[in-house]
Amino acid sequence: MKCPESFAQIDTDLSLFNGVDPDLISQQVPLRFGQRQSLCHYTIKDNKVYVKTFGEHVGFRIFMDAILLSLTRKVQVPDVEFFVNLGDWPLEKRKPSDKIHPIFSWCGSNNTRDIVMPTYDLTESVLETMGRVSLDMMSVQANTGPSWPQKNATAFWRGRDSRQERLELVKLSRANPNLIDAAFTNFFFFKHDESLYGPLVKHVSFFDFFKYKYQINIDGTVAAYRLPYLLAGDSVVLKQDSGYYEHFYSQIQPWEHYIPIRADLSDLLEKIQWAKDHDEQARSIAQKGQQFARTHLMGDSIFCYYYKLFQKYAALQVTEPKVREGMELVEHPSDELFPCDCHRNPPKTEASLALLKH
Secondary structure: OOOOOOOHHHHHHHOOOOOEOHHHHHHHHHHHHOOOOOEEEEEEEOOEEEEEEEOOOOOOHHHHHHHHHHHHHHEOOOOEEEEEEOOOOOOOOOOOOOOOOOEEEOOEEOOOOOEEOOOHHHHHHHHOOOOOOOOOHHHHHOOOOOOHHHOEEEEEEEEEOOOHHHHHHHHHHHHOOOOEEEEEEEOOOOHHHHHHHOOOOOOOOHHHHHHEEEEEEOOOOOOOOOHHHHHHOOOEEEEEOOOEEOOOHHHOOEOOOEEEEOOOOOOHHHHHHHHHHOHHHHHHHHHHHHHHHHHHOOHHHHHHHHHHHHHHHHHHEOOOOOOOOOOEEOOOOOOOOOOOOOOOOOOEOHHHHHHHHO
C-alpha cells in the first residue's frame, strides 16, 4: 500500500495559495514574524536539510529537525523551502483575500490560515516508538486497561490549568463525583485559584486512564494534543467543541468517533449520562475511534502526511528553493550507539514509504 494521493487537510490548507515565491517569502516572513515569534526557516536541497532560526525560544526545533532527517533518510524529498512556527498558537491571521504567508504550524484554528502538520508530540512519538518517549501510539494499544464491562463507568480527566474550561471541569467533578473524576496535576496559569481548585493530585500513568469508560478531551492553550492517544485506547472520548484543530480533525465525526460536548461544557453531564444509558452505542463509538487511530494516526500515516505535504507545497513554488545566507546544515545524528558497517542504500521515491505499512 502506498501513500494516499493526498489528504483533505493538506488540500484545504494549500488551496489558499495559487503559487509561492521562496525568494519573496524568505524576505517577508522574517520581517513580519521573526522578531516576536519563534520560527525556523528550512530548505531541503538535494535531500539535505538546512535551517536558520528566528526568535528566542527555538528549542522545539529538535522535533522538526528529527522528522525532516528521518524523512530524508527514507525517501527523496523534493527541493522545498518553508517556514515553521515553533509556538503553540497558529500565526497567519490575515483573511484569504489579503496577502497571506505560508506558515507551517502544528495546530490550526478557525481564525487563522496556517498550514497544519501533525503535532510535535505525535511526531516525536512516531520517531521514538518503543524508545525514550513514555507514550506512543503502539504502547497505548498494548495498555488499554480492563475490558469494557470491567471499566469504571466514570468520566476521567487529569491535566494542568491551561484553560478556564478546565477549571469548570474540576468544579463539575466536585459537584458530581459519581459522574466525573477530574483533578489538576499542576498549576501554572491560575496559581491564584489553587485554593479553589486544588489540591493537586499525583500524576497518573496515561495507561491508567483506560480503567475508565469515558475520557474527557478539553483544549489546553490550543488543541489538546492527547486526543490521538485517547482515541487509540478503548474508552469512548467526550471531545469539547473547539476552534482549534489538528491535522486529522476533519476526518473524525461526532457520534461516530467521539461524543461531542459544548465548548462551555454545559452539556457534559447530560452526555455522560447518555453514555451510561446507552452503553453499547458508547462502546461502538469507542471502537470506531480506536479503529480510526489505528488506520490514520500510526507511523506510516504520519510519514505519508509529511511527505505529501512537502511534495504538494513544493509543486506550488514559482522560484527555485535556495540555501539562504545564515542557514546551517542539519546533521544526521551519529550511529555510535548502533554502529553498522553495512551498505546503506540511498533514499528512494515515495514507494519506499509503503514498507512502513507492513
